[in-house]
Amino acid sequence: MTQAAPLPVFDGHNDVLLRMRRTEAGDPIRGFLEGETGGHIDLPRARAGGLAGGLCAIFIPSPSGRPDANGDFVPPAQADALNETLAMARLLFDLETRSEGGLTVCRNVGEIRTAIAGNRFAAVFHIEGIEAAAADLDALHVLHQAGLRSVGPVWSRPNIFAHGVPFRFPSSPDIGPGLTEAGKDLIRACNRLRIMVDLSHMNEQGFWDIAKLSDAPLVASHSNAHALCPHSRNLTDRQLDAIRDTGGLVGINFGVLFLREDGVKNPETPLERIVDHVVYIAERIGIDHVALGSDFDGTTVPNELKDAAGLPRLVDALRARGFDQDALEKVAHRNWLAVLERTLGA
Incomplete structure (x- = not known):
């Protein structure tokens, strides 16, 4: 009997470009396209698990790689961040060229839908912490012309924006x-350009500042419920309600640090903890406002999931908790496509 194809998943966040940029030996593009043993995502594992596309983040690590005496990470210099951003953007576009149709950089939801229907990985160009831009925002406008469609103003460190x-x-x-x-x-420029603003690394004051200013749906691409895991990166009930009220979305982060009530970085965390956060947010603000934001290649995920090929196990766990086919499709991809269509355009 032929095995059913996995449910297509459009994912709110991955750091595969940073992992590729850090590869010191071999050809990282070939590794992604043909399959490799490290990390969470490559094209064969994505196809095996139904990972049909997602927001592919460009993130520039702090120069020292560790926080300062106050517990804050220091951002890179703007010129350095811009150079690294361009290098990782080139990786993304080289992936598109060398994949020969296996991966497509998408600029609107119509292109995402077409890519998924054609079994091509639908990649959306995202920046997590836009230190590459100066206050004049010249770089933002040029990067938008190159395909940038989603921006997190900050990572978990201060910069000139927040x-x-x-x-x-x-x-x-x-x-x-x-x-x-x-x-x-x-934020005003992103609204004009129809670039999605990602709230996942904003502190609470920044969140509310954006909520007052933005005319787009509020989106947190890879965050969880603070009520279940009291980590500073997670969303309070009041923040969740605000996201619902704008027709926005929360992508559930698979990172064990943001799942567990004890905050322990334990890869033996059960897959059920991801399901718990999906259930909590769906019950709090509605099934139309929750999706997936794995943080693959950027965090420690449960061993039970392991990598992109394990996504059908998560779908099965959601189904076992009572999610019917319609709800599963919403969480897996339809909710992301709906909010992106309202933000980027059809």
């Missing part, structure tokens, strides 16, 4: 000030 939420447990996300004047200009 103060990212530090990694703290247990902690409220209410840490530090919100948007700067340059940050407000950034």
